[in-house]
Amino acid sequence: MTETSTLRPQGPRPQTSRGRGAIVAWLFIAPALLFYGMFVLIPIGITVYYSLLRWNGIGAMQFKGIANYITVLSEPDLLQTIGNAFQLVLYFTILPVGIGLGVAQLIRKHLSGRFGTTARTILFIPQVIPLVAAGIAWSWMLASNGVINQTLQFIGLGGITRGWLGDFDFALPAVGFIGAWVLLGLCTMLLVTGIAKIDPTLYEAAKLDGASGWDEFIYVTLPGLRQEIGVCITVTVIAALASFDIVYIATGGGPGQTTTVPGLEVYRLAFAHRQVGLASALAIVLMVLVIVCILPIQWIMREPRK
Amino acid sequence: MSQSASLQGQWLGTFAARGILVLLMFVTLLPFITMFSAALAPSGTYPPGLQWPSDPQWGNFVEAFQSANLDRLLLSSLTIVAGVVPISVLIGTMAGFGLAKLAPRGSNMVYLLFVIGLTLPIEVVIIPLFYEVKWLGLLNTKLAIILPLIGLYMPFSIYWMRAHFVNVPIEMSEAAEIDGASAWQQFWLVQVPLARAPLLSLAILQFLWTWNSFLLPMVLVEVPLERTMAGALGAFQGQWGTNIPLLCAGSLLILAPTIILFLIFQKQFVAALLQGAVKG
Numbered sequence: 001m002t003e004t005s006t007l008r009p010q011g012p013r014p015q016t017s018r019g020r021g022a023i024v025a026w027l028f029i030a031p032a033l034l035f036y037g038m039f040v041l042i043p044i045g046i047t048v049y050y051s052l053l054r055w056n057g058i059g060a061m062q063f064k065g066i067a068n069y070i071t072v073l074s075e076p077d078l079l080q081t082i083g084n085a086f087q088l089v090l091y092f093t094i095l096p097v098g099i100g101l102g103v104a105q106l107i108r109k110h111l112s113g114r115f116g117t118t119a120r121t122i123l124f125i126p127q128v129i130p131l132v133a134a135g136i137a138w139s140w141m142l143a144s145n146g147v148i149n150q151t152l153q154f155i156g157l158g159g160i161t162r163g164w165l166g167d168f169d170f171a172l173p174a175v176g177f178i179g180a181w182v183l184l185g186l187c188t189m190l191l192v193t194g195i196a197k198i199d200p201t202l203y204e205a206a207k208l209d210g211a212s213g214w215d216e217f218i219y220v221t222l223p224g225l226r227q228e229i230g231v232c233i234t235v236t237v238i239a240a241l242a243s244f245d246i247v248y249i250a251t252g253g254g255p256g257q258t259t260t261v262p263g264l265e266v267y268r269l270a271f272a273h274r275q276v277g278l279a280s281a282l283a284i285v286l287m288v289l290v291i292v293c294i295l296p297i298q299w300i301m302r303e304p305r306k
Numbered sequence: 307m308s309q310s311a312s313l314q315g316q317w318l319g320t321f322a323a324r325g326i327l328v329l330l331m332f333v334t335l336l337p338f339i340t341m342f343s344a345a346l347a348p349s350g351t352y353p354p355g356l357q358w359p360s361d362p363q364w365g366n367f368v369e370a371f372q373s374a375n376l377d378r379l380l381l382s383s384l385t386i387v388a389g390v391v392p393i394s395v396l397i398g399t400m401a402g403f404g405l406a407k408l409a410p411r412g413s414n415m416v417y418l419l420f421v422i423g424l425t426l427p428i429e430v431v432i433i434p435l436f437y438e439v440k441w442l443g444l445l446n447t448k449l450a451i452i453l454p455l456i457g458l459y460m461p462f463s464i465y466w467m468r469a470h471f472v473n474v475p476i477e478m479s480e481a482a483e484i485d486g487a488s489a490w491q492q493f494w495l496v497q498v499p500l501a502r503a504p505l506l507s508l509a510i511l512q513f514l515w516t517w518n519s520f521l522l523p524m525v526l527v528e529v530p531l532e533r534t535m536a537g538a539l540g541a542f543q544g545q546w547g548t549n550i551p552l553l554c555a556g557s558l559l560i561l562a563p564t565i566i567l568f569l570i571f572q573k574q575f576v577a578a579l580l581q582g583a584v585k586g
Contacts, residue, residue, distance in 0.1 A: 022411065024489045028404030029416060031397040032460050039435065039457025040423055046434035057437075099330070106323030115324065121572045122331045125338075127579050128568045129561050130518035130536030136543055136557050137337035140344060140355075140550060147340045147355030185334060188327075189576075190583060231583055242427030245520045245536075249543060263429040263521075270433045271525065280433055287430045294425050 044287075050280035057276050068281035078282060080257055081265045082289070084172060085241045088261065091176025092240035096187035097232045104191040104225070105217050108203070111192055123185030131182065135249030138178045139165060142250075165251050171259045178246050183239060187232040194228035195221060230301025234294055241290050262286040338558070345370075345555035352550060363551065370556035374542060375531055380563065382448075383517060383534045389452035390459070391512045395505060397456075398463025403493055405464065406471035407479055417468065423461035428521055431458075436525055450526040451534065455519065459512055466582075470504040471497065507578035510571070517564060535560050 051069070054062040072078050111119060126134060141147050142164040149161035164174040202220045211219065222229070244263035247253060253260035253268075262282055269279035340355055346362040347353035349369065370376075404410075405417050435454050436445075444450045474497065482492040498505070516534060523537030530541035539560050546553040568575050 021408070021489070025404050025408035025410035025413070028408060028489070028493070029401045029410075029413065032401035032420075032464060033416065035397065035453070035457040036420065036423065036460040037457075039438075039454040040426065040431060040460070041419070043431035043434035043438065044426075046438070047430055050433060099326075103323055103326050103330070106319045106326065108319070115327075119327050119331060120576055121569070122334055123327075124572075124576050124579060125334060125565065125568070128514060128564055128575065130520060130539060132518075132520050132536045132539045132543075133557055133561050134337070136539070136553065137341050140554065141337055141340055143355075145352065145354055147336065150355040181333065181337075184330065186579065186583060188330065190580060193580060235583055238425060238427070242429060244429060245540075248520075249540060263427065266429045267432070267521065267525070271436070276433060283430045283433065286427055290425055290427055 047280045047283055050276055051284050053277040053280075055276045056274040057270075058274075064277060068278045069285070071278060072281050072285050077257055077260075078265065081260045081262045081282075082285070084259060085243065085261045085289075087172055088176050088179060088240040088243060089237055091173065092179040092183060092243075093233055093236040095177075095180035096183040096236060097191075097229065099184060100188040100191040100232065101217075101221070101225070101229075103188050104195040105213075105221050107192055108195055108198075111196075120189060123189055125185070126182045127186050131245035132249050134178060134182050135246045138174075138181070139250050142174050166255055168255050168258055171251055171255060175247055175250055175259050178250060179236075179240060179243065182246070183236050187236065190228050190232055191225060194225045198224035226301055230297060233297050233301070237293055237297070238290055241293065242286065262289075341554040341558055344550050345558055347551045349551050350549055366551050366555040367559060370552050370559055373552070374538070374556050374559070376559055378531050379535065379538050379560075382532055386448055386451050386455075386534055387513055387516050389448060390455045390516050391509055394456045394459045394463060394512055395509050398460060398508070399467045399498070399501065399505065400493070401460070401464050402467025402469075403471050403497055406468045407474075407497070408489060417464070420461045420464045423458075424465060426461070428458065432521060432525055435522070439526055446527050446529065446532065448532070451519075451523050454522060454526070455516055458522075459515070462582075463508060463512075466504060466508055467501070470501055474500060506574060507581060510575055510578045511582050514564070535563075 052063060052065060054064045054067075143149075144161070144163040148164065152158060152161050162170065164170050167174075198220065202224070203216060206216050206220055242263055243261050244267070247259055247261050247264050248267075251259040253264050263286065266279045266283045266286070269275045269282065343356050343358060344353050345366055346359045346364065348359075348361070348363055349366055353359070401420075405413050431454075439445050439450045439454070444453070478496055478500070479492055482496045487495065518536045519534055520536045520540060523533035524540060527533050527537070530538040533541075539557060542556050542560075543553065546556060
């Protein structure tokens with residue numbers, strides 16, 4: 001998405017661009033295109049088509065125009081799923097990126113030696129395990145006699161203990177924390193690796209100019225980490241908006257509708273309630289939301305052109 | 307500011323950062339520790355969050371292994387990985403090479419078409435995939451998982467491999483062309499051997515994504531034991547939801563293969579995940 005200039009090979013072109021050469025070139029690309037077409041592109045088209053229908057998956061299809069989209073954008077329950085996804089962004093994105101930036105600013109050097117290796121290895125474990133496992137582990141931790149409540153009781157906050165994932169007010173933040181836990185290590189390591197690449201003389205110059213630690217952060221660290229921050233935000237925002245696994249396992253969308261996200265609702269509508277048309281419309285809305293959120297981030301975070 | 311004061315400040319900063327990192331590491335490991343302690347409590351009881359049991363029930367792991375049919379599940383997961391990763395890496399690499407080095411007319415548009423897929427949530431295609439796989443008569447077979455996953459991995463694979471091939475100096479292919487090598491020979495004899503590092507990263511990432519995929523196997527294959535590890539794990543939660551010790555023991559067993567593999571190849575894994583995020 002970011003480097004269209006490299007698409008056109010510069011200088012002398014290999015003479016394969018015409019005739020037999022072109023056929024050979026397309027043969028290299030064809031198998032990938034076949035799989036991608038069959039299992040991604042055509043399905044996207046079919047989802048758009050389904051989204052215009054009223055269909056229970058078995059019986060006759062009925063053309064409904066944009067009625068399903070109107071339902072998605074006006075039905076409070078469905079709008080709430082979208083609102084929930086955006087609330088999850090707060091936790092999935094801000095916590096990992098904020099903590100990661102803080103750690104990076106404090107270390108500022110390459111994490112080397114045994115400590116660095118250990119930290120990297122451990123912090124990456126959540127990236128390796130399935131999200132389902134994270135959901136199961138945290139459901140247990142957040143249960144009424146889980147380790148979170150045990151800790152709260154230990155420090156004298158026994159009054160606020162509860163079954164966090166079953167609580168109408170706290171279930172969504174609790175799910176948010178699970179996502180933050182999953183993404184924390186990746187963001188921290190991306191930012192720590194990134195900051196080590198910033199020219200140290202920039203920090204020395206800032207110091208000579210009498211810059212405070214905060215100034216350094218604002219004027220040296222943030223611009224220097226532009227690309228890495230962009231990556232973190234992109235990855236975490238997509239993880240939040242398109243979340244499914246964690247929510248399905250930890251709360252199943254409940255209590256009530258408080259933690260239902262679009263991904264879960266698409267699954268439920270299509271495969272449990274047999275409202276294929278409505279589910280497809282919600283899926284398309286989800287796709288558009290992701291693109292609308294990601295494009296500006298890519299735009300802002302792109303390296304400034306000289 | 308005097309030099310010693312600034313040095314001291316730096317030292318303090320490092321100390322604070324290490325403190326935070328140690329805390330983060332603890333928070334990262336805590337879920338596994340509490341699952342482990344719960345897994346050793348007597349089966350069927352409701353243990354407290356974190357407490358070393360007076361009489362550790364190691365037998366829970368055996369019971370969980372048997373009741374989860376873990377051997378069968380491992381075999382099923384490995385079959386699916388073996389069906390997905392080699393083909394997906396191969397055709398992704400071929401296309402990346404074709405787009406970067408052969409670049410036939412119109413390939414820019416095709417590349418753009420692939421790149422658009424990078425941000426696509428799987429929920430967008432899961433409904434038609436169900437009906438498509440059903441129509442192909444593949445529902446509840448391994449191919450129901452394998453074929454769509456290959457398609458879904460194409461955007462990243464091509465983005466990743468094309469980025470590598472674009473940076474291989476043109477002299478390499480020119481030398482091969484002068485020697486009269488065909489594009490096919492050039493690909494296998496010159497380009498692929500030079501691409502070992504990105505190929506390994508790509509294979510590691512695709513292994514992880516396949517092993518951990520959840521929604522797709524759940525929708526396309528009814529029997530949990532015929533799915534991948536994560537797909538089955540979700541079903542066990544329903545099966546053992548009330549038996550915390552067994553659920554924790556089973557989950558830890560299901561996690562064990564990936565974690566062991568990760569610890570052995572941690573350098574490659576970390577590199578793949580870091581670069582994979584930056585490029586993706």
